[in-house]
Amino acid sequence: MDTILSIVGVSKTYASGHRALEPVDLDIARGEIFALLGPNGAGKTTLISIICGIVTPSTGTVTVLGHDAQKDFRSARRAIGLVPQELSVDMFETVLATVKFSRRLFGKGPNDAHIEQVLRDLSLWDKRDAKIRELSGGMKRRVLIAKALSHEPEILFLDEPTAGVDVALRRDMWKLVHKLRAAGTTIILTTHYIEEAEEMADRVGVIDKGRIILVERKAALMKKLGKRRMLIALQAPMTAVPADLAAWNLALEDEGATLLYTFDSENEDIPGLLAKLGTLGIGYRDLETHKSSLEDIFVDLVEQKDAA
Numbered sequence: 001m002d003t004i005l006s007i008v009g010v011s012k013t014y015a016s017g018h019r020a021l022e023p024v025d026l027d028i029a030r031g032e033i034f035a036l037l038g039p040n041g042a043g044k045t046t047l048i049s050i051i052c053g054i055v056t057p058s059t060g061t062v063t064v065l066g067h068d069a070q071k072d073f074r075s076a077r078r079a080i081g082l083v084p085q086e087l088s089v090d091m092f093e094t095v096l097a098t099v100k101f102s103r104r105l106f107g108k109g110p111n112d113a114h115i116e117q118v119l120r121d122l123s124l125w126d127k128r129d130a131k132i133r134e135l136s137g138g139m140k141r142r143v144l145i146a147k148a149l150s151h152e153p154e155i156l157f158l159d160e161p162t163a164g165v166d167v168a169l170r171r172d173m174w175k176l177v178h179k180l181r182a183a184g185t186t187i188i189l190t191t192h193y194i195e196e197a198e199e200m201a202d203r204v205g206v207i208d209k210g211r212i213i214l215v216e217r218k219a220a221l222m223k224k225l226g227k228r229r230m231l232i233a234l235q236a237p238m239t240a241v242p243a244d245l246a247a248w249n250l251a252l253e254d255e256g257a258t259l260l261y262t263f264d265s266e267n268e269d270i271p272g273l274l275a276k277l278g279t280l281g282i283g284y285r286d287l288e289t290h291k292s293s294l295e296d297i298f299v300d301l302v303e304q305k306d307a308a
C-alpha cells in the first residue's frame with residue numbers, strides 16, 4: 001500500500017489526567033476515504049487533532065508524507081486540510097477574503113480560479129462578499145470546508161462534516177467528497193452515522209472509549225455487522241410464529257401484533273417471506289424496514305468482545 005499517513009503508538013492523556021486515547025497504530029493509503037466511527041467522547045477529535053499537530057500526543061509519532069507531524073510541523077501541516085468540528089472563523093470578514101487568507105497562511109501563491117471553483121462547489125460563490133456573521137449555520141460550515149480546501153491539500157480531514165446540517169448540504173458534502181477523491185485527495189472523516197460511512201468510506205475504523213476496536217474495509221464490515229430489520233404490522237395478532245415460516249428469522253413483538261424479521265445482506269429474502277404470508281393468508285397493515293444503527297453495531301461488538 002502507498003502509505004500517505006502513518007500513525008505509530010499514538011496515545012493521549014490530557015493534562016486533566018483523562019485518558020482519551022489508548023495507543024493507536026494506523027496507516028492510511030493514498031487516495032482512500034477512511035471513516036472513523038464512534039460515539040461522543042470516543043477520542044475521534046483527539047486523534048485528528050494529534051495528526052494535524054494541534055494536540056501533542058503523550059506517546060507515539062505521526063508521519064505525513066514523510067514529515068514528522070511534530071518536529072516538521074509546517075511541512076506536514078501544509079499537506080493537510082482540516083475542517084474542524086467547532087466553528088472557528090472571523091465573523092467580520094467576508095467569505096472570499098477568509099478563504100483567500102487561509103490559502104496564504106499555508107504559503108501558497110494566489111489562485112483565484114481555484115478559490116472560485118471551491119466556492120462554487122460549495123454553493124458559496126453568490127455569498128462571496130457576505131460577512132461570515134451574516135451566514136446561516138450551515139453556510140458557515142461550508143466556509144470551513146472552503147477554507148480547508150483553499151490550499152489544495154493532499155489529505156483532507158472532516159471532523160463530523162454533517163453534524164447538524166440539512167439534507168441538501170449533506171448531499172453536497174457527499175458529492176464534493178466523491179469529486180475530491182476522484183481528483184486523488186485522501187480523505188479522513190469522523191462521524192456518528194453508519195449511513196455516512198456507508199455512503200463515502202472505503203475503510204472504516206470503529207473507536208470506542210479511546211480504543212480502536214476494529215479497522216476493516218467497508219464492504220466486509222457491512223456484511224458482518226449490518227443487520228436489518230423489518231417490522232410487519234399484522235392485521236390480526238398471533239400467539240406463535242407459524243411453523244411454515246421457520247425458514248425466516250422471525251419473532252413476535254407487541255403482544256403478537258407485530259412480526260419482526262431480522263436479516264443481513266447475505267440471507268435477505270423479503271419477497272419470499274411476503275409471498276409465503278400471502279399463501280398462508282396472513283394479512284398485514286404496514287411494513288417498515290430499519291438498518292442497524294451504529295449504536296446497534298457497538299452493542300454487537302461489545303457483546304462479541306465480552307463473549308470472547
Ligand SMILES: Nc1ncnc2c1ncn2[C@@H]1O[C@H](COP(=O)(O)OP(=O)(O)OP(=O)(O)O)[C@@H](O)[C@H]1O
Pocket residue numbers: 014015016018019020038039040041042043044045046047085
Ligand atoms: N482539552 C481537553 N482536556 C481534557 N479532556 C479532554 C480535552 N479534549 C477532549 N477531552 C476528553 O477526551 C475524550 C475524547 O474527546 P474527543 O473530543 O476526542 O471525542 P470525540 O470522539 O471527538 O467526541 P464527539 O463525537 O463528541 O465529537 C472525552 O472524554 C473528552 O472529554
Ligand SMILES: [Mg+2]
Pocket residue numbers: 044045046085159
Ligand atoms: Mg469530536
